[in-house]
Every structure is written in C-alpha cells, then in structure tokens.
Amino acid sequence: MTMDRMNTAFSAILSPCIGVCRLDGEGLCVGCHRSGEEIAAWAGMSEAQRLHFMDEVLPARAAQRESD
Numbered sequence: 001m002t003m004d005r006m007n008t009a010f011s012a013i014l015s016p017c018i019g020v021c022r023l024d025g026e027g028l029c030v031g032c033h034r035s036g037e038e039i040a041a042w043a044g045m046s047e048a049q050r051l052h053f054m055d056e057v058l059p060a061r062a063a064q065r066e067s068d
Contacts, residue, residue, distance in 0.1 A: 013043055014050050016058055033061040 020031030027035050034042070034053070042050065 014047065014054065015042065016054050028061065028065075033058045033065065 016032040016034065018031045020029070022030050023036055024030050029035075029039065032039075038053070045053075
C-alpha cells in the first residue's frame with residue numbers, strides 16, 4: 001500500500017436511514033420517506049443535494065404522511 005492510500009481520509013455519506021427499510025404502498029420507505037429511486041441514487045448525489053432532501057423534501061413528506 002502506498003503512503004497516498006494510507007493517508008486518504010474517508011467520510012461517511014450523510015443519510016436519513018434509520019434502519020427501518022421497507023417500502024409502503026406508495027413506494028416510499030416507512031423509515032426515511034425516500035422512494036426506491038432516491039435510495040438507489042443517494043450515493044451519487046452531491047452533499048448539497050442530500051442536504052436539500054434531508055432539510056426540505058423528507059420532512060415535508062413526513063409531515064404530509066402524518067396528516068393523511
């Protein structure tokens with residue numbers, strides 16, 4: 001292993017996952033409120049995109065689901 005590889009810092013990908021991974025009848029995860037497509041695309045999103053989902057999109061979905 002080269003020194004460059006040994007000094008490479010790794011960071012975790014920010015995720016709303018809470019370990020309750022099951023899609024409901026609407027195709028949204030009952031734990032994090034993401035769609036299957038969003039879950040699949042998550043790792044390829046920019047940090048800004050993930051933050052937007054976590055700060056805006058997913059809380060709005062959660063609130064909507066609670067009011068239904």
